[in-house]
Amino acid sequence: MVPAAVLFVFAVGCVCGAAAERKLVYVTVLFRHGDRSPVKAYPTDPHQESDWPQGFGQLSQIGMQQHFELGQFLRDRYKTLLNESYDRHEILVRSTDYDRTLMSAEANLAGLYPPSGQQVFKPDLKWQPIPVHTVPQSEERLLSFPLKDCPRYQQLMNETEHTEEFLNVTATYQDIIELVRNKTGLNHTTVETVWGVYDTLFCESLHNMPVPDWASPDVMKKLQKLKDFGFQVIFGVYNQQEKSRLQGGMLLGEIVKNLSRMAIPDPQRRLKMMMLSAHDTTVTALQASLSVFNGIQPPYASCHMIELYRDDNGAASVSMFYRNDSKVKPYPLQLPGCSLDCPLDEFVRITKLSISEDRDKECQLPSxxxxxxxxxxxxxxxxxxxxxxxxxxxxxxxxxxxxxxxxxxxxxxxxxxxxx
The missing domain is CATH 1.20.5 (Single alpha-helices involved in coiled-coils or other helix-helix interfaces)
Structure with a gap:
């Protein structure tokens, strides 16, 4: 009798466990564009815009490949969520109005939705057009950060520059900042602006262009640290939560709103994925507002995934993952104060502190x-x-x-x- 009772309890447990099994119902993916040419050159740079096939700030073929592979990764990861063939009702794609982000989204979709059957319109072409939506950059308030329309944020940035941490970093790297000023011909170099020189040198070295002698490995290593600190300054270091409410919290607010709406079962709803193609600062802004930013500039084609699960009992939960290295599995991200599989109501409650209900009002300077x-x-x-x-x-x-x-x-x- 005892073995039978144990077997019965085990069977009931299995049935209950199966009944409460989590099912993925919706996902938001935010990624940075792929490899690109430099955004600009410094005055003494021997490599100017004419040295790049499509000019400054343009997606390279390496970047196209990176996003094609990311699209293939998303196809494999979400094969049970998405149809194998493209369905316009299942996915909505939004990009900032830059060539490199629009092209990254298109390359990504080529890997995510290779045409088959009736969707093949040219037998020797394994590609199909899929719409990517955008708005003019002057109107972009969701995917391009930091927004410069907020006096209070500018005040916070000024106050950040007077913090002990900022002053210490400036003093520590003053010799590098001076070196960059002397060697590049730039009149104004600071902790916040010197990263642009690193970015240019990084792009040139990645594309096998010779870099100047003064840009030694030691100098590049220090510039890289300054560059990463520059990202921390924009969205953290000082009053991170208030900065988030005025910047990345705008995107987080839309994501949370969508998660709450998608958690309610609706047989008529067919949307399964929101794809957002943007920039390193966009990924950083979102992660800072979630307090999960690791302090390092998001690399090309890095991808932040926010997955919504629902069980048969109607309970919804959120899991987050970050893919910043194609050679390893995505890293799980844990929202501070919650579990890895965070109940949706807790996710909403915790993130509320980083989301402004009236940003325009909060952007006004204290009176x-x-x-x-x-x-x-x-x-x-x-x-x-x-x-x-x-x-x-x-x-x-x-x-x-x-x-x-x-x-x-x-x-x-x-x-x-x-x-x-």
Whole structure:
């Protein structure tokens, strides 16, 4: 009887476990574009825009390959979520309005949805067009950070530059900052701007272009550390959560909103994946708002995945993964204060602190100085008004004296005589 009872309990446990099994129902993937040419050259750079096949800031063939392979990875990872053939109702693709991000998304989709059957429109071409949506860069408020329309954020950045950590890093690397200024012909180099020189040198070396002698391995290593610190400064180091509310929290808010909506079963809904093609700063902004940023610039084609699961009992949970190396499996990311498989309601509660309900209002500068000015102005106005009242009362009192008092006329005659 005992073995039978144990067997029964085991069977019930298996059935209950199967009933509560998590099922992937929706995923958001945010990735950085692939390898590109430098965004710009420094004044003394021997390699100018004409040395690059498509000019500055353009996706290279290496970058195209990186995203084609990422698309193949996503195909394998989400083969049970997505149809094998492209279905326009299942995926929505959004990109910033840059050639390199638009092309990265297209290369990615080529790996994710190789055409088959009726979707093949040219037998010798294993590719099909898939729409990628965007908005003009001047209107982009979801995928391009840091946004420069926020006075409070600019104030936070100014305050960051006066923190002990920022000043210590500046002092530690002052010799490198001066070296870059002297060797590149740039008039203004700081901890926050010197990363651009590293980026240019990195791109050139990656594409087998000779770099100047002064850019030794030791110098490049120090520039790399400054570059990574520059990313930390933009979204953290000082008042990280407030910076997130004014920057990456905007994207996080949209993602959380979509997760909450997709967690509610709807037989009519067919969307399974939101694909976002953007930049290293976009990935950093999102990860900083989630407090999972590792402090290192996201590499080309790095991908942050946010997966929504639902079990048969209706409970929803969120898991996050980060793929920043194609040679290893994606790293699981744990939201601070929650488990790796974070219940959706907890995910929403925790992330709420990094999401602004009224960003435009929070972007306004604190009004302490303005209040003092108003108080001072009111005090001056009050004094002037009091003085005016005193003068007016004195004037009225004089008029109330009896007309028979000849002294009144005598005073007027004396005043006139004094002024003549």
């Amino acid at each position: 302490k100085g303005t209040d003092k000015q108003v108080i001072a102005s009111l005090a001056v106005a009050g004094c002037l008004l009091l003085l005016l009242v005193v003068l007016l009362l004195g004037f009225l009192c004089r008029y109330k004296e009896p007309m028979s008092n000849r002294g009144y006329q005598h005073v007027i005659n004396r005043d006139v005589g004094e002024y003549s």
